[in-house]
Amino acid sequence: MQGSSGKKVENQDRRTFFKLAGLVAAGGVVGLHSACHPTEKAPVIDTALSEKSFWKRVQAQFALDPEQVYMNIGTTGAMPIGVIDNYDRYNRVVARHPMGFTDELGWEFGLVKQREKLGRQFGCTKDEIAFTRNTTDGLNTVLFGLPFEKNDEILMTHHEHVSALSPLQVLKDRFGVVLREVEIPVLDLENGDQVVEAFKENITKKSRALLFSHIPYKTGVRLPARALCKLARENGLISIIDGAHSAGMVELDFRAIGCDFYTASGHKWQCGPGATGILYLRNHGDRLPLLWPQNSCLYPYVSQPVKNDRLKINDFSSQFGLRGQENYPAMQAMLDACDLWEEIGRDRIEGYVCGLSSYLKRSIKQSFGNSTPLFSPDIPELTSGLTSFNPFKDVHDQKKIEDFVDRLKREMGYVIRSTEFHLHKEDTKSTYALRISTHLFHDHAQVDGVVDAMHRLYERMR
Ligand SMILES: Cc1ncc(COP(=O)(O)O)c(C=O)c1O
Missing domain, CATH: 3.40.640.10 (Type I PLP-dependent aspartate aminotransferase-like (Major domain))
Structure with a gap:
């Protein structure tokens, strides 16, 4: 009994969860891009429409609130819909058979x-x-x-x-x-x-x-x-x-x-x-x-x-x-x-995330000026999906940065966070930064949106 129901659950999981199978095959046609090597002109995913539609379909796998743009994955991420569905199903099996669920789900x-x-x-x-x-x-x-x-x-x-x-x-x-x-x-x-x-x-x-x-x-x-x-x-x-x-x-x-x-x-x-x-x-x-x-x-x-x-x-x-x-x-x-992630391709995700992050870093420089301190370098081997910078004259002003993060969420709908650190070990004063996370569920329009929103807010608060 348990063996056959276990099989059913497994097959159902595969069918429901791996919605991306076709998508990945389609994405494979355009090939993988190398990790974190943004071009000067535009990130590689902009060069082919099929790439764009690939990532659009990846983005459709997430249940994030469309009223906000969530850019704080550094604190915690967001489960894809297929993962939530499976998680829910596993919990239901456990609730039905608190002692027998391992057999039913084939877990040892x-x-x-x-x-x-x-x-x-x-x-x-x-x-x-x-x-x-x-x-x-x-x-x-x-x-x-x-x-x-x-x-x-x-x-x-x-x-x-x-x-x-x-x-x-x-x-x-x-x-x-x-x-x-x-x-x-x-x-x-x-x-x-x-x-x-x-x-x-x-x-x-x-x-x-x-x-x-x-x-x-x-x-x-x-x-x-x-x-x-x-x-x-x-x-x-x-x-x-x-x-x-x-x-x-x-x-x-x-x-x-x-x-x-x-x-x-x-x-x-x-x-x-x-x-x-x-x-x-x-x-x-x-x-x-x-x-x-x-x-x-x-x-x-x-x-x-x-x-x-x-x-x-x-x-x-x-x-x-x-x-x-x-x-x-x-x-x-x-x-x-x-x-x-394996289906999408981890190298492909890395390329996309770091490409988007590089685009964000360049957009910040363009919008706020080259002298604006960017604490995360736009250098391929040193780049990640986290970008931090401070547009204000006084980088030690904690309240300003915290108010900025708060207002960016309340007034503009972008969720980011602030960080605090010593630029140099012996500094007596903390430096504060805005930190933006870009991930596989974001796109270039959202990056343009957050830069524009930050700039407008900056103009009001400077
Ligand atoms: C560098 C670093 N280490 C550890 C942690 C803690 O992570 P977790 O909550 O997964 O334990 C964080 C959380 O943001 C972090 O930024």
Whole structure:
């Protein structure tokens, strides 16, 4: 009985969800564009009508309020309609059979098949990837699992998120770990080597780990992850990447990046449900001194601290992903969003998102003038879907920026957010910026619209 109904649900899912199958085939005719290489004239998607209609159909997959233009994916994304429908269906099956839903939906303990699929999409094996609640969850698992001791140094940029800073501060206060903030260039950033050099200068004999956001949320610059991980390996450091803003925005291959840990959100750019994420651990942790399981309900009966051969007893996911009763529907729905991204093409999404972002950056410069500080560079390898800038004379005026964000939403219908940071590590005053997210459900007309709306509001508020 359950077997046959399970099949029914699966087939129905495929039919309902993969509405994009035909679309992707049509899109394939015009081919993929290379990631983040905007042309001087216009983004590549403007060159062919079929590209335009392809993205129009992608955009029709979302249920966003048409009365507003939502441009704050950096905080959280929006589920596609097919993902919502599936999520709803999974929840209904769980509600009907609270104990038997796993059979009915064909899910097994540890979601092995699902992790295999995730591994294929993110460049790793099923035993190197775990489902988590979000990026914060992954960061806590890693930072509290590693055996840091008094005077061990952890290097990080001066633009990290509180999700990393909070566990790091606990390590400092509890164990005497030393936190070394590395200043990364902002306005004078021209290439990734400058960032690598800044980290290199701060490595000492006591350095143990290097932590950075692949895309720091404050400015939206994309940091040179591969080169930083290479630097970490060359110096015997553990590399930990906060990937809150990369999964679902840019194509990721964890093995190729060469990090030890990568923690990412499923609910932001990947557009899965809330409280979903992934955590990657390289090569079964064989480079690590030790890694303690965190909150695992199987310790010490099944799981053990990870140290070389001991990890092989169990897979990483069982040891680090388990937190008691799981939200299987949410995890599966996130995977459905991942499958949709695969269908569209992750390189194609990256090209589109970064192309749109580059168009936004150039439009801001055109509208507000070349001297307007853009905190996220329009340089292909350093670009992401986040753009931050401040059009006002006084970049330290917090109230002005916050009022601007508020009025842009209330009066113009564009939802963005503000960020606060120190341009230079030693600054005593914060700099404030407007941060705009552009994603696959946006188009050039919306980018023109937000720039125009921001400019009109700026004229009223300057
Ligand atoms: C850089 C960065 N790291 C971590 C987080 C936290 O993400 P999550 O809510 O998925 O844990 C955020 C949230 O915006 C972020 O910007």
